[in-house]
Amino acid sequence: MNGILTPNFLKYPNTNYLKKLPILIPTCTYTTTQFAETVPTSPLTSLQCGSMLQSLTNAKSYKLGQQLHSHMISCGTLRNNTYLSTKLSAFYAICGHMDQAKVIFDQIVLKNLFLWNSMIRGYSCNGFHVKSLVLYREMMSFGQKPDNFTYPFVQKACGDLGIVEIGRRVHCEVVVCGFESDVYVGNSLLAMYSKFGKMDMAKKVFDRMPERDLTSWNTMISGSVKNGDPREAFLVFGMMGKAGLVADSATLLGLLSAVADLAALEMGRAIHAYVVHNNLARFNSFLINSLIEMYCSCNSMVAARRFFEGETKKDTVSWNSLISGYSKNTDSLESLRLFCQMVSEGVRPDQVTLVSVLGACDQITALQFTISAHSYIIKQGFEANPMVGTSLIGTYSKCGNLVCSLMVFNEMPEKTLVSWSALLAGYGLHGKGREALSFFHDMIVNGITPDEGVFTSILTACSHAGLVGEGKEIFHSMKRTYNVQPGLAHYSCLVDLLGRAGHLDEAYELIKAMEVKPTGDIWTALLSACRLHRNVELAELSAQRVFEMNPRGVGSYICLSNLYAAEKRWDDVEKVRALVRRKGLKKPPGFSFIELDKVVHRFLVGDKSHKQKEDIYAKLKELRHRLEEFGYKSDTSSVLYDVEEEVKENMLWDHSERLAIAFALINTRSGTIIRITKNLRVCGDCHTVSKLISRLMCREIIMRDIRRFHHFKDGSCSCGDYW
């Protein structure tokens, strides 16, 4: 890994450099499967062709089908044979090769209903929903009436496109034609309404169905989960049992999603036992992966790992589930280790794997690993994938390197709104509001209409940089110019922007004037602004709202207690603390990460567990002494305990970010940039100390806290002390 972090690459990144990097993550080799020559050279009769085509269709053997196709052309079997041409078109449609299916479809003069259906099905099942609907209309205009085979695909297309009005009209046609009582058509209606988010309509259809099969129940179960009602899923399952039906794999998949949403581990274990008892997972890799996912969602990583290790039928999704599971359960290091193991075992990662891995990198600010993963991405040809590219933009910026984010963005062949949003968010995170605004204007000039996500990013960027006028102007332009209704997230940004800049009353007025009910997040933004500007009265009012809406969020209690402490109202501090204790809440401990030679070190407050602890504390003592000579005086207002000043000062020198800085100073050459990530906000005194150290030791320090980046250089910080 040494040599990767050359200052040159970080300042002037380029793709060619990445291509030349040694392979750090072992890459896998591939063997290609050769298709056996099974098609005979002597001409086949049309009867033989027909039955062969049928079996190839059933097996979806695309390559062999192509060979048969050319055989039929060269022997003239296909000429004037509508029956075989129809079968061939259906074959290509089944295999998902719609262009080839369409060429043959167009040549057939006498199109029967089967042919129309197979084309509509092909488009609908391969993601070409609009084409599927266009063809359906075309069929009607040719005077061909649809049947019970047509509607399921048309309804699927409507559901996937989310076009509620057209879906309803198709439903009416179904009723008029008398197909509503067909169980397949009925089930497709359930699925369509579930995709629309209209479970009330799905329920109406379900109740009216003269005949229901297992799929009907399964669709209702999975629909309830997808629409955010996992408890309802269990109720439906109960009724299904009373109706005398037995769960199959699809039922269990729905229930496992419900279990994951509710983190109902016991129920999950029971389903697992049922799966094992009935040997269901053997035939269904979806079930295996769902079980892994369920254990991860229940924060039960040991069980997830045990099950994963014991399974022989693992595929890419299994690895992905576990990798993202570790990352969600704050063990990103394990997530990265697992990725390396996956590659070394010859399992090919896909774009989902890479997005998860990059997510793990940004959680622990693993810049070196990100560069290594980027190199892998280029070599494996994932560079052009918009999702992977967007993740890279976000990860580089969260790892402190905006130049690399910009390079990735510039080289992306297809920039989505999410890519733009990630870029703006990155600049915002680093306090570069002006640059973010300039990119935002580039977007507009290029004719790209921003969406909700882009507005959230740009408003956040304005907020971090204190650009009050610009932020307000953008907020008001949302509806007026771009027809985007400001949502709760945008209000939250604006309250933060106003509040942080000290316009507390204006922020409060904005909340009061909101048409919808403000969320806990919005009140939290006002609360933290009140703490910053020491407005106790308004802070108490906001805190009350936050406590009502989000009683388990320990952050807001701490915030209020901090304000009281700053005002030296120790009785009130104790009252809040007692409340926290009564509720059984715990303040998360502060810790800092630093990556050194691909190893991530984690320091807790007052950590004495590191093997270099003596050197670290000696270095801190030396630093403190030299800073005091420099005229430094501790700002103990960040210490929220009613203790002696000297004790307070000592407590400050235990803060995790200082341990990490000392560790970096000991272990890196002079001139190396120090990159640190903290899980909470950096405290006022640590901010001052970091500025001073950057001057005293001639070291640039890039520190990411829970909200933003601070670049300390030559005694000052990029945030201009506005944070």
Place this chain on the structure above:
DNA sequence: GTAGGGTTAG
């Protein structure tokens, strides 16, 4: 000769 429900990321 065709059909509906099911896993990972964002």
